[in-house]
Amino acid sequence: MSKILKTQIQGNFSIITPDIKPEEKEIFKSLLQSFASKKTHAQISLNELRKKAEKEGFKIGYEKGFRKGYEEGILQGHQQGFEEGYEKGKNQAQKEYEKLKVSLEEKYNKEIKEIEIILNNLRSTIKNIVLDLDKQILSLALKIAQKILLKEVSIDRELSLRIIREALNYVAEGVKVEIKINPEDYEYLKNNLSHLNKPSAKIVLIPDKTIHKGGVFIETPLGIIDATLEKRWEKILKVLEEDES
Secondary structure (H helix, E strand, C coil), X not given: CCXXXXXXXXXXEEEXXXXXXXXXXXXXXXXXXXXXXXXXXXXXXHHHHHHHHHHHHHHHHHHHHHHHHHHHXXXXXXXXXXXXXXXXXXXXXXXXXXXXXXXXXXXXXXXXXXXXHHHHHHHHHHHHHHHHHXXXXXHHHXXXXXXXXXXXXXXXXXXXXXXXXXXXXXXXXXXXXXXXXXXXXXXXXXXXXXXXXXCCCEEEEEECCCCCCCCEEEEECCXXXXXXXHHHHHHHHHXXXXXXX
């Protein structure tokens, strides 16, 4: 049997116990306490490391999750903001378009009305100008015709003789007839009147400055025959007016 072991008999069992000295026992006890202390310390350190690892892992996971959630939130926010902004911009653009369309239509209709007014005024102005031109042209033509007529009458002295001859066809014999003529026509008609005298007809030539050259104004008991230029011209104008109407 070992020196450091001893056997004790208790009943049917043998109990082997170490045979140690008291000082050795204290040393052994101290070693056991130190081991227990180190074990406890190691257990505490292990727990702390586990907690620290869990904390670090939670922190890292939280930060990673937060970052991911933040980024996804931003992305979702951007997408949502883009969609909302797009719809809002689209609606605003549609409203502006409708507003501009109405404004342009109103402006267009206003300009069309103004153009119609201008065209109507222009038509009226042109019509008046044409009418004025027609009147001016007619007036000019009449003045030219009047001058031509006066010239022709002054040149054609036989015209007065023909008028007198025609008038005497309606005058009874022996009736006094007074004929007013222009003084410049007096000598010519006096010299040629004998060819027109009816038997027993009394024809008296009266020079009258109010009668234009070539004109004849005949007075008889039955009435007057106005063959002056003014009267003949008045008849011409009347015919022209009737044709125009």
